[in-house]
Amino acid sequence: MTKISFILNDKPRVTDVDPKMSLLKYLRGKDYLKGTKNGCGTGHCGACTILLNGKPVRSCITPMERVQDGTVLTIEGLANGDQLHPIQKAFLDVGAIQCGFCTPGMILATKALLDQNPHPTIDDICQALKHNYCRCTGYVKIIEAVLLAAARMRNEEPSVEEVRCFESSVIVKGQNVPELPPISGKVLGQSIWDTDGVKKATGSLRFCDDIEFPDMVYGAFVWSGITRGKIIHFDDSEALAMPGVLRVIKAEDVPGDNHYGTFNQEQEIFCIEEVHFISDMLALVVAETMEQARAAAQKVKVEYEPLPGLYTIKEALDAEAVIGTSSRQVGDLEQAKKKSTVVVNGEYKIERVEHGCMEPESAIGYALADGAVIYTTTQSPFEIRRMLASILNLPEEKIRVIATPLGGGFGSKCDAHIESAAAVAGYVMKRPVKITLTRQESMYLSTKRHAFETDFTIGVDAEGKLQFLDAKLYSDAGPYNNLSVAVLQQASIFAGGPYVIPNVNVQGKALRTNNVLGGAFRGFGINQSAISIETLLDEAAEKLGMDPFEIRKINALKIGTRTVGGELLKQSVGISDTIELCKRHTQKAMEAYKGLYPQGSKVLGVGVASGFKNVGVGRGNRDDGGCILTRETDGRVTMHASGVDMGQGFRTAMMQILAEALDISTDQINLVSSDTAKTLFHGQAVSERQTLNTGRAVVEAAKLLKKRIEEHGDTPIDAPITVEYAFSAPQTYGLEDAEGRKEAGDDYRNYPSYAYTTQAAIIELDTDTGEVKVLKVIAAHDTGRVINPHIVEGQIEGSCSMGIGYALREQFPSVDGIPNKKYYGQLELPTIDETPQYDIILVEDPEPIGPFGAKGISEVATVPMTPAVLNAIYNAAGIRIRNLPATPENILEHIKLKKQTSEHHND
Ligand code: FES
Ligand code: FES
Structure with a gap:
């Protein structure tokens, strides 16, 4: 000491x-x-700045x-009492805060810059912040926040609009779009601050690992460390003798079922006989401190008899290790081939990708006299509650799950990971037990965007009309079926993109391997299909000598047409508008770049892709949202809204919807969410469903409350008035539900609603180095009603940033099931100095079941960006990359091959 x-x-x-x-x-x-946040603990992420x-x-x-x-100086020392520092205020004013986990570090790095350099250029800002990652925002608004703060600290007063140097956005009405429901526009449609923004900017929002209880103890896992083997000996004697160690919890301590999984409980909480991947768990060491628990977990000795594993899609296919399938056949492929003037085929190999949430998983479990409470980083509080009921042998209503504010989710926190062990430990220890994963543990345990291999063939006629799609999709699920079959089903339904395709054969298999787990990730399987269909469509257009926007327009879904899933679309189909607007804006943008290239070995490229994505989880699952409203005696309104905020703006959107519905200000609303004991049941925070479902429930509950208040007339209200509304979206059906398809007829639908988009990427490609820089993104989106423009823009920019990373660099490969990346810095996520310009066009095509016509936005924007970049690479260098990511080495290899092929042809 x-x-x-x-x-x-x-x-x-x-x-x-x-x-x-x-x-x-x-x-x-x-x-x-x-x-001060701990995002990695190894000096890579910047959250602890x-x-x-x-x-x-x-x-x-x-x-x-x-x-x-x-x-x-820490974030707690920055504000002057209630007076925010100008940097904190600027971050809130421009909407630069989403989940808030990176925010304290980002704000302090900004302060260091501005103290030294009151007039920073954009380059200065990028240099100063390039070691601070933000996985949510795509950095656009962070750059603008720094510019705004700098100006204000120089005593200038520019408007927020004046510092918008990296983005522009417009809200437009599409062609033949119905009128939107009328609104006052006082709050709804305004870019108000994030509801929890002040807490995020001052570091006072409590994430799960920030919560402490007086008698808390800590748990660390004993991991398998091998990818497949039979457990022949387990010895925890040395660990138990270590300082501070209280207990080693194993399978025999689990009061009920020793299996977990949000929907499919097939993963052992603590393995008994065999391990199936690198992060199977054998035990949890509980100690007085986290360090003691981790040190002791290292001392547990496990002997295995190694068993052979499956590590590639091919090995799993050969072994017929199939977890689930999907299948859709429509029309006559052979006839369609005859009608096709151009047939193009592509085999794609798409790597798995890590979510890279800044906040690692954390959970706290503790037992009550007759129940249990779990705080956890989850998108699925009610599903976790259901799962824990069988694990703890308790009725569901005796278990309370509190979803703590999430430092990013993107789908990774909709699967169960450590909640079961935390709950069991709390039950056994009769004290609160906290487990927080290290970054490496998080990377090895959490689910990934699935690695896919696809084989797509499409045919188009002389006019460019799609005649058929023949698609095979194979995904690497890892050893357990978390959401792999659901992801595969969705990849299949969206295999044809937002287009009318009369003849279809889509066959998919999710395969069991001994690699890390596949699961939900923004886009949920649609991304891998979009890469395949959108690059092939580009190729077909080129062969026909057709404009790539035009071929998309000709085939675009419309009201009255059917999706590949067979659903007859009846409302809010904005894809044609997005294609048209994206085309117009892209052509204009290209005028500015054309004359500037080539610059030595640097060439210009432009690529386009369209996409659509479900709003609501659909496929026969319930899509519900709930709202309880209490008019307090002082006139304030307490809202218990069913849903989870992971930085996507759910809580702020609900405040705006309620303020509009009741014609009050958001200051008059108390908001409670993310707690199974305090909200009505709702499904996972996934599939862009919360704005639609819970937003609708808020509108309906507000109507009930208004009515009850009106009934009072002039009588003073001397007791709280409470109303509630549980909303359920219309019935949906799974892809292969033949019975439902027959019964529902033209009312058959796979999902409650869809969001549509067309995006273009303008890139610079260096043919000497293979480096690609995305210069500008043009993103046209049909979002339905825009509730908060800053939030919508931020979702698009963050999603596009992920889509760009997926195209160019991000991957999470492994050798024989052992990942070759351990550190956050190795994920190669986009950094601030790679931020492109954004031109965003929002088409408000109202969704009748959504609140005031709103739909969703947080996932769909990832879908077309990756193929748009791949198409731009082709446009720039004439190479088709089908093995992702398009790293510089990969691009150079393709350029070399192209050269060799053309030399060969010339010989
Ligand atoms: S927590 Fe220190 S850099 Fe990530
Ligand atoms: S707001 Fe930056 S990581 Fe979430």
């Missing part, structure tokens, strides 16, 4: 600590300053001895 003296947030501090202890651990532990002597440092790799006699 060493005495360390320093100034912390303007106050002198003297402490006796281990000089090697990280500053992050000191701040979060000893000083309970939880605003604080200022030491005015300079930004990563507190997770800064030892306390470096702080001696220094000055430390």
